[in-house]
Amino acid sequence: MHKIEVDKLNLYYGDFHALKDVKVEILEKRITSIIGPSGCGKSTLLRVFNRMNDLIEGVKATGSVRIDGQQVLDPQVELVTLRKKVGMVFQRPNPFPLSIYDNVAYGPRLHGQKLGDIVEKSLSAVLLFDELKDRLRESALNLSLEQQQRLCIARLLAVCPEVILLDEPCSALDPYATLKIEELLQLLKKDYTILIVTHNMQQAARASDYTFYMLLGEMIEYGETQEVFTNPKDKRTEEYITGRFG
Amino acid sequence: MDGIRKTFEQELKDLEDSIMAMGLTVMEMLKGASKAFQKEDDKLAEQVIALDDKVDKYNVDIETKCLQLIATQQPMARDLRFIASTMRIISDIERMGDYTIDVAKFARRLMGKPKLAAAEDIPNMAELVMNMLRETLEAISRKDLDLITKMIEDDEKVDAAMRHMFDAVLLEIEKKPLVAREAIYLLLMSRYLERIADHITNVGERIYYSETGELKELHV
Numbered sequence: 001m002h003k004i005e006v007d008k009l010n011l012y013y014g015d016f017h018a019l020k021d022v023k024v025e026i027l028e029k030r031i032t033s034i035i036g037p038s039g040c041g042k043s044t045l046l047r048v049f050n051r052m053n054d055l056i057e058g059v060k061a062t063g064s065v066r067i068d069g070q071q072v073l074d075p076q077v078e079l080v081t082l083r084k085k086v087g088m089v090f091q092r093p094n095p096f097p098l099s100i101y102d103n104v105a106y107g108p109r110l111h112g113q114k115l116g117d118i119v120e121k122s123l124s125a126v127l128l129f130d131e132l133k134d135r136l137r138e139s140a141l142n143l144s145l146e147q148q149q150r151l152c153i154a155r156l157l158a159v160c161p162e163v164i165l166l167d168e169p170c171s172a173l174d175p176y177a178t179l180k181i182e183e184l185l186q187l188l189k190k191d192y193t194i195l196i197v198t199h200n201m202q203q204a205a206r207a208s209d210y211t212f213y214m215l216l217g218e219m220i221e222y223g224e225t226q227e228v229f230t231n232p233k234d235k236r237t238e239e240y241i242t243g244r245f246g
Numbered sequence: 247m248d249g250i251r252k253t254f255e256q257e258l259k260d261l262e263d264s265i266m267a268m269g270l271t272v273m274e275m276l277k278g279a280s281k282a283f284q285k286e287d288d289k290l291a292e293q294v295i296a297l298d299d300k301v302d303k304y305n306v307d308i309e310t311k312c313l314q315l316i317a318t319q320q321p322m323a324r325d326l327r328f329i330a331s332t333m334r335i336i337s338d339i340e341r342m343g344d345y346t347i348d349v350a351k352f353a354r355r356l357m358g359k360p361k362l363a364a365a366e367d368i369p370n371m372a373e374l375v376m377n378m379l380r381e382t383l384e385a386i387s388r389k390d391l392d393l394i395t396k397m398i399e400d401d402e403k404v405d406a407a408m409r410h411m412f413d414a415v416l417l418e419i420e421k422k423p424l425v426a427r428e429a430i431y432l433l434l435m436s437r438y439l440e441r442i443a444d445h446i447t448n449v450g451e452r453i454y455y456s457e458t459g460e461l462k463e464l465h466v
Contacts, residue, residue, distance in 0.1 A: 205322070230326060
């Protein structure tokens with residue numbers, strides 16, 4: 001089942017045409033990775049899904065982006081609700097300068113939700129609760145980078161999103177921490193639709209079910225990850241993933 | 247393409263050159279085994295048998311190189327298919343070398359024994375097999391899949407020659423039971439040549455996969 005349907009999506013930063021006629025359908029409860037060289041529009045596309053690009057002056061998007069059939073580009077869309085449903089994790093972990101507990105509780109409190117066992121459940125989902133249950137009042141900034149990134153994911157889960165966007169979530173982490181985050185994503189995909197932007201080809205090959213390759217704002221190829229990495233259909237994809245793109 | 251991965255590309259080329267060298271060694275062995283049989287040249291047969299060490303060394307060296315490239319270069323797509331195919335191809339070529347040694351060993355056993363009429367078919371069959379190997383090695387170096395198709399067609403000729411040998415040997419034994427031993431040796435030699443041809447078709451299938459990404463049985 002398609003969670004996200006993108007059709008004829010064009011996005012401009014002023015005169016710069018950043019996304020060109022992008023068409024893609026993202027499957028629910030799967031991990032989809034977006035790969036491509038720097039500046040190809042990967043992060044821009046990711047930010048379309050929760051309208052983060054709106055924060056940039058002069059941005060204009062046309063076409064259709066539907067999540068569960070709801071038009072995301074509609075100016076009437078309630079952004080707080082959208083961003084609750086479509087959460088985002090960034091390159092560097094960005095915990096708030098608050099306690100571990102308050103970081104996770106922040107979202108639900110903001111949305112007026114009762115906390116109940118949300119904090120415990122969210123931390124358990126990212127396999128942090130057992131590790132940190134006696135340190136919940138400590139500052140989140142004392143955690144390791146990997147723990148901080150897990151905490152940021154837990155902070156998202158606390159507001160019950162359906163889609164998780166990750167923009168190079170492991171680029172600040174060492175290989176071991178990277179693998180732990182990837183393992184976590186495998187657990188989370190049972191309940192969430194996950195999109196990950198990565199420059200790490202091995203990560204895309206290891207961690208995602210579907211991959212799409214972007215170049216100069218266009219979607220060049222989209223398919224099952226194992227197919228894209230062993231037998232890409234487009235020569236440009238082949239050149240990129242074999243390191244011959246220049 | 248601007249050659250960002252020049253070193254890796256050179257290493258892949260070196261790998262291809264090594265497969266060619268390994269294949270040409272087996273070709274030399276096949277030629278030698280056939281000639282040793284025709285000329286009853288024991289020394290040449292011995293030389294053929296000795297070449298097996300060279301083939302085994304290629305097998306180990308190329309496999310080691312493949313593993314190194316997988317570990318250090320994280321190959322993808324066409325590169326990955328080529329390296330994975332290479333690991334299968336060298337295993338087939340190594341088996342071809344082993345069967346060629348068996349041919350040479352039986353050629354030695356038949357030296358000084360009465361020549362049966364069916365013996366004439368062995369060099370012809372060896373020539374067919376060598377031609378298949380030649381086409382396959384050329385297909386690797388020229389990335390020419392038409393040669394693979396032709397090689398697969400040629401395998402039919404080898405299979406037909408094997409069937410013909412079977413009938414001829416039965417006839418010889420029926421006519422002169424005393425030559426049964428020599429007749430069976432000939433049958434075994436033709437069987438080894440037929441197996442070599444089968445391994446060549448396996449190599450062809452791997453080249454086809456490496457080039458197209460499609461894994462399929464070409465040999466019906």
